[in-house]
Amino acid sequence: MSFTLAIVGRPNVGKSTLFNRLVGRKLALVDDQPGVTRDLREGQGRLGDLRFIVIDSAGLEMAEDDSLQGRMRRLTERAVDEADVVLFVIDARVGVTAADEYFADILRRRARHVILAANKAEGRAGEAGALEAYGLGLGEPLRISAEHGEGLEDIYAVLKPLA
Numbered sequence: 001m002s003f004t005l006a007i008v009g010r011p012n013v014g015k016s017t018l019f020n021r022l023v024g025r026k027l028a029l030v031d032d033q034p035g036v037t038r039d040l041r042e043g044q045g046r047l048g049d050l051r052f053i054v055i056d057s058a059g060l061e062m063a064e065d066d067s068l069q070g071r072m073r074r075l076t077e078r079a080v081d082e083a084d085v086v087l088f089v090i091d092a093r094v095g096v097t098a099a100d101e102y103f104a105d106i107l108r109r110r111a112r113h114v115i116l117a118a119n120k121a122e123g124r125a126g127e128a129g130a131l132e133a134y135g136l137g138l139g140e141p142l143r144i145s146a147e148h149g150e151g152l153e154d155i156y157a158v159l160k161p162l163a
């Protein structure tokens with residue numbers, strides 16, 4: 001069975017880097033600067049023997065006249081409603097922010113399945129941030145590095161039974 005996985009989280013946590021890794025191509029722009037990508041982007045994801053549709057909630061990076069938070073909420077809700085599984089990404093190096101807590105609250109109420117990933121955790125970086133993420137109440141944070149391809153087997157292990 002195929003399923004849809006939506007990657008959500010505040011800007012700059014590494015959503016597009018993870019999207020590109022799952023899709024295996026650089027469909028999404030990765031940038032240090034906000035404002036490079038638009039809306040929701042879809043691709044064919046693969047992880048081991050799993051095949052699925054992956055959505056990058058790219059529009060969060062857009063600077064619009066309405067508030068970032070309002071835009072984040074609308075895009076997240078759209079992605080969540082279209083997805084069977086939500087992959088919620090935080091930046092383990094930064095730790096949990098107010099925006100992360102705001103997202104977590106939406107996801108707890110709205111999403112069917114949430115996988116919490118603490119990204120940028122290559123090496124020993126982000127240990128504290130990943131621990132903090134337990135406090136979001138979304139289960140065990142998976143320590144991953146989208147850039148270095150680390151921790152993807154843990155995502156696989158959680159996805160496999162849902163597929």
Ligand code: GDP
Nearest residue numbers: 011012013014015016017030031120145146147
């Ligand atoms: P998005 O705004 O959430 O889509 O984030 P991007 O994928 O555009 O990445 C934002 C920045 O974080 C870029 O400079 C990426 O190179 C960097 N980044 C993404 N994943 C990792 C990671 O696993 N480790 C580190 N150190 N940097 C990362």
Ligand code: MG
Nearest residue numbers: 015016037058
């Ligand atoms: Mg992006």
